[in-house]
Amino acid sequence: MTVSTLDRRSFFNKLRNRQSSKLKKGLFANAKRLRPDAMELPPVPPAATMVTLGGGLDPYQGPWDAEQVRHLLSRTMFGVKKSDMDLLLGMSMEEAVDYLLDVDNTPLDPPVNNYYQDGLEEDDGYEEPNVALGETWVNEPYNEDGEGYRIESFRGWWINQMIEQKTDIREKMTLFWHNHFATQTNQVFFGKFNYNHNEKLRANALGNFKDLTKIITLDEQMLIFLNGYLNGKDAPDENYGRELQELFTVGKDGDDLYSEDDVYQAARVLTGWSLNFASDDWETVFYLSEHDQGDKQFSSFYNNTLIEGGTDGEAEVDALLDMIFAKEEVSKHLVRKIYRWFVYYKIDDTVEQDIIEPLAALFRDSGYEIKPVMEKLLKSEHFFDALNKGCFIKTPVDIVIGTLRSFNLSLPDNPLWDEFVMQYVLGVLMFDMQMLPGDPPNVAGWQAFRQVPQYYRIWINSDTARNRNIYTDVMTAVGIEPYNEDSETMIIDHIAFASQFDEPSNADKLIDDIVKLLLPQPISDSKKGQLKSILLSGLPNDSYWTVAWFDYLNDPTDPMALEVVNVRLTFLLNYILKLPEYQLA
Template identity: 45%
Template sequence: MKDQLDGLNRHAKTVAASAIPAPPTAGLQPYTGPWDRPQLVHLLKRTMFGARLGDINYFATKTMEEVVDELLQPTAAPVLPPLNNYSVDGYIDATGVAPWQIWVNASPLLYNQELNQKRIASLQAWWMGQLLNSQRSIHEKLTLFWHNHFAVNMNKDASIRAQHWYGHYLSLRNNALGNFTQLVKAVTLDPAMLFFLNGNTNKKTAPNENYGRELQELYTIGKGAGSAYTEDDVRAATRVLTGHTVRTDNYTYFFDAGEHDSDNKLFSAFYSNHIVTGKTGAPGATELDDMLTAIFATEEAARFICRKLYRFFIYYTIDDAIETNIIIPLADIFRNNNYNIQPVLSTLFKSEHFYDLTYSSACVIKSPIDLVIGLLREFEVSLPASDNAAGQYDVWALLLSVCSRQQQQIGAIPEVAGWYAYYLEPSFHETWINAVTYTERTIFTDNMILQGITQNTATIIIDPIAFATALPNPGDPNALMDDSLSILFRYPLSDATKAFIKQSILLSGQTTDYYWTNAWDAYISNPNDAMAKSLVQTRLQAFYKYLMNLPEYHLS
């Protein structure tokens, strides 16, 4: 068995390697080429979780510019925060929050570790629901990007209140499509982050360099060739940040002027020898704005963020040509637009480079979240209704568990640098695939198409007949093949492979297309005929199972 799994792992990586993009020939100039399903599906898969047929049809009548503009519109804040889904099997919320009621407004002063852990699990499951139910917008996927950028692990410190972690999610989401400087400031002053990276203990008499270091190393400047901040800059940033803390009486953000270092802070030549003038009293809090101005005056800050956006949304390799033709001009747009995020993404998603599909399509291995959430969305898997909170949370918790077994758990990123796939050189996205995770992926896709997966009262399963019925011409096995692949795959299958799949599965070993067409027509003419339905169901299950078992299915 181990040899078989290792072989699957090698095969997956071989397919990924064979999909290494050809050298790009296009830059950031506006795209003027064909605008058909391949380009649209590529855009939707990169900006959302999967490309649903309904979304493809909705956007098909719009221009590329119109689609990008719509995808970059923020969506409304969640109407319903996380609920008490944990008062089961006799467990009672000690703070009095009733089952299926909102817990985020409960006083953080009323705390016990077991309850807090249950609420964090509730939040993590709820967040999966936000991804699953995301609208026709990049908003939730971009929030996930910022979650990886400001990487946290909610399970690492049990003393950080779940309410603060919900506030952290809102900080990311509320600023995801806005101004990056404001996002950095919001995260810096976020109580969850103040606790997580020890900013709450950073005092003039006992400076804590943790956040001052990560602010530059991970969040704004990075460690690339153009990064030249110094250890003195870390110390200066730490001094600027003294006094920003969390109140102990109500656990809200608080600037403690008495603990702030009010002397001047000198930064290095990398920051143009900028001096943050020290301030006493409440104005000391504004030193943070002064420091951020100096940080974002550097060229490297914009380039660092643009590289991360590029690696997340396009491809991980950034060679000299990509740096010169894509990253640097994109960073200039970022800086010239006062670090507003939308102009950068708009330029990227409307560029010749993005639609150079020989370079940018089918070249990355899907993350577990992209795989799992994308599968449910693309196959339009039936989900519990909004009035069935218990069923919804069962599904969300189940998907959280599935992704965790594939080594991507939302709210529990293993390193402060993010998930390995987005920064660990040289493997990058290949870290998603190993003998364990590839097996977990296959178990998930097999179960979803064959018998479904269940948690408590909720079961989710792919309905292959419903999916096929929504396609333009499912009675034609060739059209069924091509239309299915146009949604589910980005890596092209050869004609020989398609012919083999069609004959061995859809035609049950026969050589004439009408063996499938007759079976389909018989079912359509009498869908209550159990035998006719079973024949179609069995073939479609085998068909989609085979497709999802191919390593190519894991490429985006």
Template identity: 40%
Template sequence: MGTNVTQSKVEPRTTAPSLNPYIGQFTYRQAAHLLKRATFGAKNADIKAFVSRGLNLSVLELLRSDKLPNPPVRMVPTWADGNYDDPYVAVGNTFVNDTNYNYYRFLYLRVWLMKLMINQGRGITEKMVLFLQNLVPTSWESVQEARFVYKTQMLYRKYALGNYKDFIKEVTTDPGMLLYLNGNYNDKNNPDENYARELQELFCVGKGAGSGYTQDDVIAAAKVLTGWRVDWANNTFYFDKWAHDSNDKVFSAYYNNKVITGKSGDLGKGETTELIDMIFDQNEVAKHVVRKLYLFFVQSEISDTVESNIITPLADIFRSNNYNFKPVLEKLFLSKHFFEEAVMGAVIKSPTDLLVGSIRTLGIQLIAKKKDTYSYCQTDLPSEADFWNHQSIVDHCSYMGQNMMAPPNVAGWPAYHQQPLYYKCWILRIVWLGENM
């Protein structure tokens, strides 16, 4: 989403925005624009490689599926106060399956994510992980269980270029999400509407003109979702049939007066699949998600013309491809609209884009710290130096308004959704910091 450093006069749009293939020159400038939007920053070598390959092959490389990374590990032996940071696992070992609670693991998780962003290749995975983290968020500050935060992060990676409908089905019963939006406490005798509301309002049909779900739909959906529980011992989830509401659930005309027949016993878990299938039958789901993609990768202005010429046809592609991201992104990145002058350089960078992108673009090497008076390091262990180098970047992202793995609320970071400011929210945050430091 970074701005393009090349200075040029932005000419007014003379033709309507179009998804027709871009057939103009694909020079250093266009390649840099593509990389900055789809990755964090743009290395000189990567820009040149894309120019030599041309637009089509470059987009294919962007949209390749990356292999899943190794899990985070303990990196620091002791802290300045002399306390062991994690007595349950050894330095260099992972903690993602360990059931003991330890605060420092959240720090390692965020450093793990920061390292993945800085060391990413030419694929879009890391940017899509951030997109999903913002669209369907959880927060380590709320979940407070590192192994579950990790599981949710791996879901984002699994579906970064995958099927959004399947992602919603899986994240609905994800332990981290069950804790974040109270699904773990959703009971037939006391239904909790939190996830049922956000599933519709934020994750699927949205609040646009084509959305018409009602409060009664929220209540009915909450009853469908009763019974899902976190399995703390086995790092997963289970269905408690005794906590599930087995009565019929009736939905509004927006959902064609759908009735999800109540089911008893283990059959009750099938109601969740029926609910999500019903929601995804609405055309507005595709439009809502595509608008979010557009705001994230293109610009904050969605005019009536952009809605009709860009959003609607991309939503059709999304739906016809069973809610897979890749065909939508491919069409967008190959389009004339994506390379319009009015679009290039039209986005204010997020803190993560600014810091990670700068490190990558400038080829900054993080110098290993040693144990001394001016360092947090208590040993000369390389992993400890590596931790503090990356932790400082995580901290600065937080100072600037983007707390990694912890959006401010279930709507995500305001810059991606808050009208009419959108990206200007990042600037306001920096101004606020300057006035209050």
């Protein structure tokens, strides 16, 4: 089937059937698709007794040292790099938070065609008929054979944005919004829509929540994902009208909630918004002929608001959002989600009263601007409370991307095929840990941020714990091999990592510096002793490490000196990355 003969019905039938382009040759010939169809996780043991975090929203006045800086970076970025720690240590707490919130909204270079390689014994990937290697595909019309590769190209591009992120909060916020306005590539099988949707989230990462909600309401990706494109006056589709209220704005935690009829009335407001299948872009369009022009009467929850019908579909959308955002529940719902994403999952009465409600009031007073809320939270005593450090189980994205960043690793970009392969492999690794960017389990997002009582602990089970350890074993010992033999294996450079610290020849100082960078809290003296024993290979005197280090520095080409230092550091870092503390942020 060609693009020119592809009609609306056949396209969406393919979406519903979750078909992908055929991964025809080479690496992907027998590959399992990265498609988490039903990823509800098994239950985990009940929660242990929990302690309420202290502090309020007053500005933090305590020490500003490596422990505080690491905590701030681990919650606002993926992984902690020494260069980022050094940068923020040269600032005050207020300056550091301001720096992280000073987001550059310049559009990023789009993903490119990196999914074809010729010149080998057998060509591999997919050869685009209209997009040259290295050129972007994001402006191209739907291509049945190519969309699977374009989606993986988009996903890999997103992974690379996380790895190469600037020292700011933008990428962490982009993933937060992806979890909030959740969609799935396996339901919207059009690479361009997935990319455009992701860029809208990124561009509005610290912007206005109400504005972003309108953008997403009329977004092509969301119109497909929740069937908005099918919402017509003769058969209103309630999917988006329901999730708009239940998941995206009001929530479902209050005693007094919207009614089922409110869902129906919202669906009537949104009738007529669809996609223009007569164009190559399939952009959002409003069809007046499909719009219910009658008045829409809402319940007492919305103060019996009446939205007058008519011919102006966008005006009705604005009226709907004005009505919804007049409810205090909207601000509280979003602030709770921010809190669980950046601080801790447990919201008891004290946290609700001292943190959630004041932040929600600030949110409303600002006209639903995100940045003032984040600034207040990240500068607060509560955020830096000692009990808050190391209580957050890292997401799979934090483990995979954060490890690469902490060890200063980047993806190869030459040839492009190696970049594509590496990005795909990283996606497989995160999928095996049950968090694949682009494919949360459903419209409610990942369970770790919503499923009572497990929350974050849902990330850890017998399979995912093993896969996390396999990943760190691979990165410390053997690395991820590229497709082409001439390209470099992606593996931790242990000596380069140690060399960035002030006194790598000093065993105690080196271990202290590594622990401060990689772990959320100080460790016991006995555990430090274990680490030192590993670095010294069980020998009794610190000089064994000092001499070995200087032997290497004096002649880095000496294979024996290189092996002694590298093997000791390999065992040390492998052990640290296996510590339970490394799974925490």
